[in-house]
Amino acid sequence: MKPIEKVAIVGSGLVGRGWTIVFARAGIDVGVYDSDVTIRAEAKDRIATSLADMKSAGLIDDVDGILARIHVVDELEGAVAEADYIQESVLERTDVKTQASLAIDAVMRSDAVVGSSSSGIPASAFTQACRNRGRFLIAHPVNPPHLVPVVELVPAPWTDAQVLPWLRAEMERTGQAPIVVDREIEGFILNRLQGVLLMEAWKLFEEGYASAADIDLTISKGLGMRWSFAGPFETIDLNAPGGVRDYAERLGPLYQSIAKARTDPKVWSDELIARVEAERRSILPETELRRRSEWRDRRLMALAAHQKDQPR
């Protein structure tokens, strides 16, 4: 299989626009399509705004060069027919993903590859009926993909064996951080790790051990600082003189004991959700959510710029 020269982006919302930047920044020609005329029409302007922000943050130089590689098209076929790789980022609903996959399948080259940005629905749930189903898999990013590099690659049972290593290498070439999930599992890896941490955080809040704000600080002023450059295994490997075995023998029993006390997970009740929401809205009024999301994106951009200069 050859290196990617042309990419098609199907779905040009927030995720699709991020992917567009990822590939165009890597020097690849990108055709962008969205079935919604309005979203399609505004895509290039919104991408240009993001690129200007990235330039201010020192993340890119040649905004015009990147923009010149991006072509918004009015027909799905115009983007997909000649693409080596198609990144599908339509709404996260099985029926919508199925319809988009069949439409892509009908016009794609049989040797192209299709990655879906699905964050939870596995590829087997929406690609079974595709003629080229061996070329489909999950390529799940974190938002926004041009600032947060991880991508989870998850094959369906029928994904061709050579697709996964090829896409991993291609994603690395574009500057992303692909990881391989061996087979389908609910929530893949990333949202399972986020999920177990959230379940414990909500439980500690519910039981009155700490406020949501204080639980947040244990991560943002504590564990999250380490985890922004070293994953959980590397962190513990460096946190005991004898490495990961030493750590596992010392602290494994504590963690297993904590887990044994949490074997009856409950749904988050309306009353619990209301309490968490009340605390969050007292810190950040609803009208400020959007402004704070923009702050988050600026922080991510500044962090990405900071990390560029750090030794690995």
Next chain:
Amino acid sequence: MKPIEKVAIVGSGLVGRGWTIVFARAGIDVGVYDSDVTIRAEAKDRIATSLADMKSAGLIDDVDGILARIHVVDELEGAVAEADYIQESVLERTDVKTQASLAIDAVMRSDAVVGSSSSGIPASAFTQACRNRGRFLIAHPVNPPHLVPVVELVPAPWTDAQVLPWLRAEMERTGQAPIVVDREIEGFILNRLQGVLLMEAWKLFEEGYASAADIDLTISKGLGMRWSFAGPFETIDLNAPGGVRDYAERLGPLYQSIAKARTDPKVWSDELIARVEAERRSILPETELRRRSEWRDRRLMALAAHQKDQPR
């Protein structure tokens, strides 16, 4: 209760030295004691080395001024007797903590406060017999405390009610990020959150879904980037148009379903530990652990310097 003017550090290993920097950097006089003559003798030189590194990273200016506020003493009483606050950082073992607490108790002012750096043993397990037990509580830092600001404050059932809010304010004044844990719980907040994430990470590795290196990337190139400036509650509050309620209603069912599949936690078997260790040692030989820990500390220092200039 008055602001802290004099601090005593009991135990001058890695944690105690970090605490020494925290308080001396904040303009407070610090008396340092360790029962081990060698550790005590090298404390000031090692602190001076850390301060030089911090100055290079742009974190502090006046190294000599900070060093001038640090006095290593040869008797416990010399550090503790006049201290307003005593930070105990001896070995994490109940018998050692009990002995140290009784020794401090015998020479402390009755209106002083003693915080223990214990990462898991609650204060009720080693302060019951102290005359001044109402002045003892947990003040658990992350390593190293002069670079990672979070501190968990956990009272024993007998801790005086005014101690906790006083210490929270004083810790904030020194530049730390204190959080209040309402009452004792195994692992406090921080290690419970780390523990549930690690339990899931080890299980996913054991079941062959991904390598330890790829699981690490989902955090270090994904979730950890966000979590280095926004905690888990703020992260999800900003990750759905309608805030935390919107997010909880969309994604709560997925996380609860994941948790329901993990209600039979197991100890990490020797064979499993050996497999994790084998992968880690293939990435990082045992002889490189120390060098890599120094890299981690430099990364933390650079991250702290980066964060100083960021909007909150």
